[in-house]
Amino acid sequence: MQDSLKSSSYKQLEQKSKYTNMFLRWFLYFILILFASYFIFPLYVMVVTSLKTMEEIRQGTLLSWPSGLNLESWAVAWGGRGYGAGDTFLRPYFWNSIKMVLPAVFFSTFIGAMTGYVLTKWRFKGDQWVFLFLLFGCFIPFQAILLPMARTLGVLGISNSVIGLVLVHTVYGIPFTTLFFRNYYISVPTELVKAARIDGAGFFKIFFKILLPISAPIIVVTVIWQFTQIWNDFLFGSTFSFGEAAPIQVALNNMVLSSTSVKEYNVDMASAIIAGIPTLIVYVLAGKYFIRGLTSGAVKG
Amino acid sequence: MKTLKIEELSKNFGSTEVLKKINLEIDEGNFLVLLGPSGCGKSTLLNIIAGLETINEGDVFIDDYNVSKVEPKDRNIAMVFQSYALYPSMNVKENMIFGLKQAKTSKEKIQEQLEKVSKFLQVDQLLERKPSQLSGGQRQRVAIGRALVREPRIFLFDEPLSNLDAKLRVEMRREIKKLHQQLKTTVVYVTHDQTEAMSLGTNIAIMNHGVIQQNDTPEKIYNKPSNTFVADFIGSPSMNLIKGVLKENSGDLLFTVSGSNLEIPIKDYDFKDKSNLNNKEVFFGIRPEHIFFKKFNESDFEINLRADLSEYIGHEQIMTFDYANQEVLAKFPSTIKIDLGKETKLYFDLTQASLFNAQTEERI
Numbered sequence: 001m002q003d004s005l006k007s008s009s010y011k012q013l014e015q016k017s018k019y020t021n022m023f024l025r026w027f028l029y030f031i032l033i034l035f036a037s038y039f040i041f042p043l044y045v046m047v048v049t050s051l052k053t054m055e056e057i058r059q060g061t062l063l064s065w066p067s068g069l070n071l072e073s074w075a076v077a078w079g080g081r082g083y084g085a086g087d088t089f090l091r092p093y094f095w096n097s098i099k100m101v102l103p104a105v106f107f108s109t110f111i112g113a114m115t116g117y118v119l120t121k122w123r124f125k126g127d128q129w130v131f132l133f134l135l136f137g138c139f140i141p142f143q144a145i146l147l148p149m150a151r152t153l154g155v156l157g158i159s160n161s162v163i164g165l166v167l168v169h170t171v172y173g174i175p176f177t178t179l180f181f182r183n184y185y186i187s188v189p190t191e192l193v194k195a196a197r198i199d200g201a202g203f204f205k206i207f208f209k210i211l212l213p214i215s216a217p218i219i220v221v222t223v224i225w226q227f228t229q230i231w232n233d234f235l236f237g238s239t240f241s242f243g244e245a246a247p248i249q250v251a252l253n254n255m256v257l258s259s260t261s262v263k264e265y266n267v268d269m270a271s272a273i274i275a276g277i278p279t280l281i282v283y284v285l286a287g288k289y290f291i292r293g294l295t296s297g298a299v300k301g
Numbered sequence: 302m303k304t305l306k307i308e309e310l311s312k313n314f315g316s317t318e319v320l321k322k323i324n325l326e327i328d329e330g331n332f333l334v335l336l337g338p339s340g341c342g343k344s345t346l347l348n349i350i351a352g353l354e355t356i357n358e359g360d361v362f363i364d365d366y367n368v369s370k371v372e373p374k375d376r377n378i379a380m381v382f383q384s385y386a387l388y389p390s391m392n393v394k395e396n397m398i399f400g401l402k403q404a405k406t407s408k409e410k411i412q413e414q415l416e417k418v419s420k421f422l423q424v425d426q427l428l429e430r431k432p433s434q435l436s437g438g439q440r441q442r443v444a445i446g447r448a449l450v451r452e453p454r455i456f457l458f459d460e461p462l463s464n465l466d467a468k469l470r471v472e473m474r475r476e477i478k479k480l481h482q483q484l485k486t487t488v489v490y491v492t493h494d495q496t497e498a499m500s501l502g503t504n505i506a507i508m509n510h511g512v513i514q515q516n517d518t519p520e521k522i523y524n525k526p527s528n529t530f531v532a533d534f535i536g537s538p539s540m541n542l543i544k545g546v547l548k549e550n551s552g553d554l555l556f557t558v559s560g561s562n563l564e565i566p567i568k569d570y571d572f573k574d575k576s577n578l579n580n581k582e583v584f585f586g587i588r589p590e591h592i593f594f595k596k597f598n599e600s601d602f603e604i605n606l607r608a609d610l611s612e613y614i615g616h617e618q619i620m621t622f623d624y625a626n627q628e629v630l631a632k633f634p635s636t637i638k639i640d641l642g643k644e645t646k647l648y649f650d651l652t653q654a655s656l657f658n659a660q661t662e663e664r665i
Contacts, residue, residue, distance in 0.1 A: 189384045189386060191382040191383070191384050191386035191459075192386045192388065192389075194348075194351075194353050194380070194382065194386065195380065195382060195386040195388075195447075196388070196399075197353065197373050197374065198351060198352075198353075198373045198374060198378065198379065198380050198400070199374065199399050199400035199403055199447075200374035200400055200403035200404055201399070201403055205403070209388075209390075209399075210388050210390070213389075213390030213391075214389045214390050
């Protein structure tokens with residue numbers, strides 16, 4: 001008698017927990033969809049607007065669907081209208097940015113890997129201080145170093161050039177890249193280095209043959225980080241370069257602000273998307289490693 | 302000629318003295334174990350022999366040649382590490398020949414060495430695998446193989462078995478022993494495990510606080526520990542050290558504890574110095590396994606002690622007895638029944654007893 005009573009009350013509890021779970025699940029999906037749309041909304045507006053003609057923009061609403069696949073504004077954003085003065089378009093500046101970002105990412109990542117290697121595997125007196133000062137570099141507001149940097153670039157004779165920007169971004173990338181690599185290499189057993197030393201490998205051989213081949217995850221993290229930082233940088237670009245030598249973010253700004261007559265929203269949107277595409281590509285290609293590299297540092301021999 | 306000789310070696314990290322005036326010698330083909338608790342400096346000593354650490358004072362000689370300032374790769378040594386330290390990005394083969402390649406050995410010689418060693422260690426089926434695809438025992442074998450292919454004068458082992466599980470550890474221990482028997486290469490082996498040290502070493506150097514406490518054969522270390530640290534460190538449970546006084550009574554020497562009428566006669570004990578023994582404060586040392594529940598030898602000394610505690614551990618039991626308010630442990634087969642709280646007749650094998658000066662803690 002008591003048993004059956006018990007089992008029926010269990011059934012009730014079971015039913016109740018089923019409904020609670022179902023409700024929570026639906027609620028979860030509701031929240032997720034809500035936030036997803038909130039984040040995708042601006043992108044939607046940008047893409048849709050870039051495909052509309054000015055006529056459509058004036059007449060339709062922000063959300064309305066474009067009449068067709070009108071790529072003209074993209075062509076204008078990328079290649080200009082073809083008349084002389086005052087025609088700003090992104091193509092030359094895009095290549096400026098590429099020329100700036102590739103060497104800057106490469107050098108800052110490489111130097112960071114080297115310093116991280118030395119700070120963890122070839123400890124020396126006062127190495128914590130060196131690391132501390134490097135870390136300090138992560139916290140300095142970049143506005144504070146604009147003037148001294150401008151002077152330095154002037155003395156070196158590379159102000160207003162892509163090379164100058166490469167130098168600036170390499171120097172200010174090193175604190176971050178060093179931090180990444182140091183934290184990664186600290187989890188690599190030092191016995192590896194000892195074994196390699198007994199085997200007769202020297203400083204560079206150990207770095208290139210033993211450590212670098214196991215650094216893929218942290219290289220990916222560093223490259224994504226540096227690429228995003230340097231590509232999206234506006235402050236250094238606008239301060240240390242103008243005219244022909246400007247990177248894409250500066251050009252985008254000039255383009256959007258310098259329109260004299262009518263605001264061409266479709267061209268502006270297309271330009272903004274073009275300026276954002278390379279970072280998106282890097283994330284899509286390497287994003288998987290990004291998460292993996294951030295969460296795991298351990299290398300098991 | 303000594304294969305390895307260390308003279309007056311001192312090392313400090315900042316203000317911490319890690320090694321204090323170490324002197325050590327190993328003959329060709331010997332297996333020296335450096336044994337001690339963690340932080341005693343044994344690993345530092347091994348790293349110094351390898352050339353991975355610098356020296357503050359003193360010298361290291363290999364084959365009578367002073368190598369104190371010689372690079373690790375030129376010392377003709379090979380080392381096996383606790384974490385195996387296999388290069389993760391290389392496969393087994395590349396791991397094993399990395400050192401030979403660095404030394405610019407000829408291709409034929411490399412191939413020959415690789416085949417010989419990989420067959421010998423039974424890793425010839427694994428040559429293409431990455432270290433991450435190997436089991437713990439296989440990794441250990443490859444690590445040993447990497448050391449073997451270089452045909453070094455001295456093998457250095459830095460706690461090579463402590464990352465393995467208990468069963469595998471016993472297996473690998475036997476393999477290392479076999480390896481040494483076959484190759485007869487000189488070995489320096491660091492461990493904190495006394496069973497490993499006892500079973501592997503032809504010599505054991507026990508270290509504590511950067512000083513070698515005793516460097517002897519395993520038998521001598523076990524039977525004639527040179528001080529209370531060694532006596533306490535070796536053996537499980539460790540040697541009973543009963544504090545008391547020596548009394549001379551009409552030519553006979555007795556060990557007594559004040560406030561107790563228990564007396565142990567000291568006969569035929571091999572004293573280092575026979576003078577001034579009367580009234581000397583000493584530790585009387587006897588191992589739990591040298592206390593019996595019945596008379597085995599004619600010379601065994603009979604004594605009555607109260608049993609206080611019994612720890613059953615399967616094949617044997619460890620009993621705790623009260624000796625004038627000091628604990629004395631004894632090891633018996635678990636089949637013996639002993640009542641707790643009662644006086645029990647015990648027999649001390651006095652030929653195995655040790656005496657230590659209570660102040661200096663040195664053997665007398």
